[in-house]
Amino acid sequence: MPPSALLTDLYELNMAASYLKRGMHQEATFSLFVRALPPNRGFLVSAGLEPCLGFLESFGFAEEELEHLGRELGFGDEVLDAFARLHFEGEVWAAPEGRVVYANEPLLEITAPIAVAQLVEPYLLNQITFQTTIASKAARCVLAAGGRSVVDFALRRTQGLDAAMNVARVAWIVGFSATSNVEAGRRFGLPVVGTMAHSYIESFPTEAEAFRTFALDFPDRTTFLVDTYDTLNGVRTAIEVIRELGLERNLGIRLDSGDLAELARRSRAILDQAGQQGVRIIASGGLDEFEVDRLVRSGAPIDAFGVGTRIGVSADAPYLDSAYKLVEYDGRPMIKLSPNKHTFPGRKQVFRGPDGDVLGLRDEELPAGHEPLLVPVMRGGRRTDPPPALETARELFRGDLARVPEAARRIVEPEPPEARISQGLRRLTERARRSALRAAGVL
Template sequence: MQRPLTESKALLTDLYQLTMAQSYWQHRVMGTATFSLFVRRLPEERGYLVAAGLEDVLEYLEGLRFEPADLDYLESTGIFDPSFLEFLSRLRFTGEVWAVPEGRIVFAQEPILEVTAPIIEAQLAETYIINQVQLQTMVASKAARCVWAARGRGLVDFSLRRTHGTDAGLKVARCCYLVGFEGTSNVLAGRRYGIPIAGTMAHSYIMAFPSELEAFRAFAESFPDRCVLLIDTYDTLEGARLAAQVARELEARGHHLRGVRIDSGDLLELSRQVRAILDEAGLGYVRIVASGGLDEYQIEELVEAGAPIDSFGVGTRMGVSADAPWLDMAYKLVGYEGRPALKLSRGKASLPGEKQVYRLYTDDLMREDILALRQEAVPEGEPLLERVMAEGRALRPHPPLRELRQRFQEEFRRLPQPYKELQPRASYPVRLSAALEALERRLTRELTSQRRPLGES
């Protein structure tokens, strides 16, 4: 019989995190380690990423503990030493976290966060941290591109039904709102995060009535002050004419039709024809909403073509980041017991030491980032990573979502336009500090010399 999941997230990890932890414990490898979370390279056609997911990481670390049911399950596997499970029963996260605040822009190789803690604690946290930050950073970045493409037109998240699970659906709604969407169709996300909720109707609603006009009238009667009619179930232009008729009926009762939605067909041509029908009926205030397989590419095409669309419902392609559905994100050991560490694997090399990112500006626009060792000073640069957790406790309440939204808007304003483009022609400059570059060279030289075959000079 399948056991129900509890609130504990301690087992939301990969097996090898636990087997490594037992081996660390058995061999007394218990020192302080620093792990760095970063994206090795940006996906194709991405000029930037938007940091997101920190709130969930900090809540997870504060609550990390193995409940009796967790330990019973681990014992049942026959893999683990009972004494190690006793150790896990007392384990709590006691370390510190430095992180880029949510809503700020980051680039390849830059640490989004760094965790310093006894190595078992830091190691066990890896899977959950990547899971949350990878998804939310990926989606926030995709959604930000949609906002840029819309050029001021409204956007609503319609993605819930096709996101990769319910947790993903909630996080998608949050990330969309963070970067500028007006609302979401996800009602639970609305309650949980304080996001405005929005929605219209499905084609099934129209089809359930004897006629399209009766369906429109019924919905307008139920929601006279927030009525948006879906007009493409049968014939879009005829649907627009019927919507205009219902709009005039609403006006006679002291209400106004809020909008019409087109969910299929040639959205450019249909939106022009629908706009003409509404305007001829004196309904210039009725908004046109477009949806149906949209993401930033289709939105940009419609906007640049002058489509008279006031807002877009954006769903599947954005909710799963269809053109870039994963990030090459890594969580790597960069220091142990005061000793900097790096990985030399081909294509997966890492940079050593605890780090800081300094951002330089010209005329209030981002100019370049310098990736440095944390103790370095770059007087002209703005440090991006902040100390957000110490001794296993968050140092301050997490900012409300509206504050993160404002932070992103200000951050995006300072990103030069070439990097905002959907197909950027250049990469934002990120360079290593002299000290970090020297440390990387020295460690690489030392490690390479240690790996020479016997007899090689």
Template sequence: MSEVTTTDLYEVTMAMSYLREGMRAPATFSLFVRDLPPDRGFLVAAGLEPSLDYLSRFRVGPHDVEEFADALHRPAADLEPLLGLGFDGQVRAVPEGRLVFAGEPLLEVTAPLPQAQLVETYLLTQLCHQTAVASKAARCVIAAAGRPLVDFSLRRTHGPQAGFQAARLGALVGFAGTSNVAAATSLGIPASGTMAHSYIEAFPGEEEAFRGFARTHPGPVTFLVDTYDTEGGVAIAARVLKELGRGPGCAIRLDSGDLGALARRGRDILDAAGLTDVRIIASGCLDEYAVDELVRAGAPIDVYAVGTRVGVAADAPYLDAAYKLVEYDGRPVMKLSSAKVTAPAPKQVFRRSGRADVIGVWNEDPPPGAEPLLRTVMRGGSRTGRPDSLSDARARFDADVAALPASARRIHGPEPLRPVTSRRLAAMTAVVRRRIEEEIRT
């Protein structure tokens, strides 16, 4: 399946019309989230790097033209104006890992109108999904309060690609590892995994299973202890670890039940056996809400493995995002639809320490002490620098979270910062609105 044809049909019909009408002048589109989902005090910008990879290799080939023609039930010759169309525009974007808020552009594309239109759908799919998952994972990091987190989401994500992205995004915000072997080896993320209940069930009993696993894996091991009776499983695991001299680096994993109570009892059993350095790992339908509750209750859990609810951003699986034309051929434009009004012109976001961000016109002077968030990351269809690294994004994330007010970091009932509009952008918006309203009346 071609990345070029991974688009909505109306992108193709519009691009064809633009070409026919000779509308090839530069257009700027702004991609932003209208409103934050419930219980979100911020979003983590993510998905930019894969988006730049896509734009770098975007080119309409003969097979793409055939597929477009087939979808439109028209001869391929009718779609030939699209053949060879590539992306040679400019992209300004918020780097991955930065925190963003409602109304702030994650990315702005400036390119000949047909090009900028055709790439809309793919950019939305990348940035929206990855920003939603990264934001969910980031809240888990905050809830864990310094305890390691591991991504266990692959088997429940919406396909292998989504699982790969979830592993990458977890690492971006500080997860310690992933169960996803492909992501671990491709991205240099530590791989983490134990055993399934089926492994225990395949043996006559838990002790035989634990000993068999230890024989195969001579280093530190983690035993899953809740297949039958959890406290009994912990006791058996403690005995096997003690007899084999396998304390340091080893762990037990709890995957069901009252994780807080079971962790306390498990800790007591391990400590009584002299295994104070054996860790407790918890998994099983965990997300930031469950992790926050366990941490606040003082549960002696050393590592949290989060999966389903984080990998699909279960409580906020989509973003109310838009990709809107804000300027064409040097003319600022805007949408006036009820409840979906947009601001005209290419934009910049200025971040001020301890104060709300300012959304302004892209080339206006920043407020005193403010930092512009959007950077030029692509010019002439090529990256302006090397691909960003996960460690770079992680550093930005850590710095932004540290500077975020505690009220916006809360797991329950966060209060997001609401950006303000610069005077210059407000004045331009008023002028463009009047112009459109006058055109409508005449």
């Protein structure tokens, strides 16, 4: 079933009704962008586009939705008839999922008759803001881990289950190596990993018996959770069980509490001394990119990090200062005058070059040595291409990350670059500013 067209705010329906009533079918272009990055973000990773395109392709009011609008919200028959005819037949340009994006650069621009372009605002803002928030946070974990594996453990504390699915999905885009989320693994074809919980250990008379039982059941993928009682004792018990059962493949221990750096070093020493160089050390427990960074810099011999809650809700910055602004209406460039809510008018393009990005107009000429960030993804209400494989987004991100400036890649106090503004966009901004002042009665 396609998502409901009622996934919108009432004011969007009010405005759409008003536009349709007087035949205002002129084309509007809305631009979806992030005004400023939160502290501790040097770049954003575009995500959330795919569900938006699915929503737009299937957009329309079902019979019972129209009945509800008439009965409960007082919309008249004339308006309901107009709503019934609404579909999305417009155009979308966007930064594909996985692309690195900076402040003021459109993640998406949509052009359609103003009523429908207005109605879809909450859905588009919601999905792109949320998924870009998480992708950008998760990307920093991958950076901090410096080549070590990072695994998504967030399912239990994301803001809803739908959120957990998308966290697993965007974490994969930015380079996570697996998820613990079985349903996400099934839905998106991701590698799924899992070990055991403390409650498992506790449900056996001794730790050794718990380890032995688990290893007998999963001899080819055993990771021993060693910190239920005493971590280093737990490591020694794991070694005994490994020897006793002659285990050889995919072995690991997981540290989930305490001083992870110190425990990793001491565990590694015990394992190595016992000839168990092949046993990997996995660390988890309240980790985020700052903690992963500290652990990696300290030289802790950790092979993989399990990250959950703090990444799954982007704890230090759980939303972005995103906006969906009218930038062109009926051929006229639009701008907002409010001092803190400055917007750039017109249909845009981001020209990415060796010295950084230029924010310009879509019909400006591509500067030499630059590539366009925004590509047409829908025309006439249809996707220009079938949905790309998740692997494509993962590749795009890998390529883009290598070109993010060093200062923006820093985990602590990163400095995001700012796009330069093209000549053409400067001129259009000045023109639009003067029109807006006239509309406000100031000029």
